[in-house]
Amino acid sequence: MSGLRPSGYNLFTMKVADLGEFGVIERLTDLIRLRRGQGIDAFDYKLLIGAGDDAAAWRGSDVTELVTTDTMVEGVHFTRATTPWRDLGWKVMAANVSDIAAMGGLPLYALVTLGLPPDFDVDDVDKLYAGMLDMTEEYRFSVVGGDMVRSPVVFITIGLTGATDGVLMRRSDAEAGDQVAVTGYLGSSAGGLKIILGELEAERKAVESLGEAHRRPRPDLHQGRILATEGVKAAIDVSDGLVDDLSKLCRASRVSARIQAHQVPVDPTLRRTFPQCYQDLALTGGEDYALIFTAPQETMKRVLPQLPTPATVVGDILDGEPGEVSTVDATGKDVTPAIGGWDHYR
């Protein structure tokens, strides 16, 4: 990144107020241009105008388009103590890409809004952007503009468009009789956060792998494409925790669900590090950005072997109180976790 800085920039720490809104935006526009990579070629989209005009612009063809948004606020969704800026950039992008993955689409163009206090370090803005661009490179999409505003509290809002040439997976299309499955492991991000917060001494391997799960979650974009292509109709991503997000899906579909707690896939490292509470972490921990999806048993049988990473059936969709999610152990006993979903306001 140092190559981007006019000489002398590294002699002192610049504040946003030193460069001014226009100065910082120009700097970020350069950063974006340097790292846009090969550009976007999915579905015949063609970017016409990126950062620097009143709006970004692209030409589409006959596909289904998507748009989503996610925001992180300092002190609410992250703290400087636990999340380095570069990881935060990755995470806020990941939250948005995961929404596109949960629809079965591919991400295309992102707008980045930064709310920053005047004394925010410009170097930290660069780090934030570097993390976002890490993700745009790896998941092949582009930042095409945004906004920067003065704010007493740091916040980052991403608006992300996407598209698919296939059928969308919707929250509202789960049906009683469907099985419920999840991609990957659950609870790893929440476990990683506990380690980062210093709540326990963990072995080095756990610090690394669970810490990585928390700091650099990897949305299951490719898996989402396969699921949608292979006929899975209902999906949601795990941002607030399995029970909470499955409840949202059930509410939208007017059904209930039962989870077999012992079947919820957990990283062996998480189980070893948190022998008392790994199951609660897997049921209620947020920010794994895995996918929850539902489908009839025969569809599941066909789809699961096609995924590049394991996915696991963890329960069933039932007729019942819309949105209700119960959790049982191997003996059928209710073990629904006391911790509810994550409502920032409660």
Added chain:
Amino acid sequence: MSGLRPSGYNLFTMKVADLGEFGVIERLTDLIRLRRGQGIDAFDYKLLIGAGDDAAAWRGSDVTELVTTDTMVEGVHFTRATTPWRDLGWKVMAANVSDIAAMGGLPLYALVTLGLPPDFDVDDVDKLYAGMLDMTEEYRFSVVGGDMVRSPVVFITIGLTGATDGVLMRRSDAEAGDQVAVTGYLGSSAGGLKIILGELEAERKAVESLGEAHRRPRPDLHQGRILATEGVKAAIDVSDGLVDDLSKLCRASRVSARIQAHQVPVDPTLRRTFPQCYQDLALTGGEDYALIFTAPQETMKRVLPQLPTPATVVGDILDGEPGEVSTVDATGKDVTPAIGGWDHYR
């Protein structure tokens, strides 16, 4: 609006924390559904999924698509004392629609992100949304989703998509020799703010018309469409003031500009109310959401009479220091206003 509230809601003032994130979002989703109106039919777009899923979705046809974003933060872009919530909703939408207008497009789908403290009144959330939906109805586009997050400071971020079946107007396509023109009157919003702030006693008509200009600015969407269709290639909207926004356009086009201050169109009410400073208000006042555009003289001659509201030639594009904008009076004397553009950080 009262018809939307379950009985009892008006007996006390609800806080966001009382309803919770999910409760408020459900309430807003209902508000949006009630007021979506006839839906969107421009350019064969067809909305597939509105609020309530991981992403909104629509099918497009072969047009050029646009996306923009704008944010307002309490204490920076507005205060509760000067801007009622309903007007704020209108204004933040207007800022985004105006960006689409400056490209020559039509607005289509909006995502609304609200950053709200837990003790923010739910009634005020409704008012904010009512103002946004006032604008979506009048300018014929839809709110299709968004996000609500806890934040110590109130902020509103809009992400707005749009489209055009014609050529885009770009900031970067002004050329030396072009004339510079603006739609409507300038400075009215800044004058209205001065009146609202109580900086002077104004006659009732001024209070009304300038206050309205500040509280309910009307983006020149129809005018933008005509300009783009008739061959105008460069445009930007007036959000930060004529001098500042024209400077941005010039910077992007690597040209300079000269404004004839006496030709800048001013509402007679503004002139009468602010006889000392109306010209400075017109040159540097922000939030008028008029359009600045440049074109060769013959294009101007053809285009101006076709606009439904008057537009005025106010200066020329010159070869010169990129981004430099000078202002002269009728005698050619430099009257470049001391007040620079609006950089929130300086």
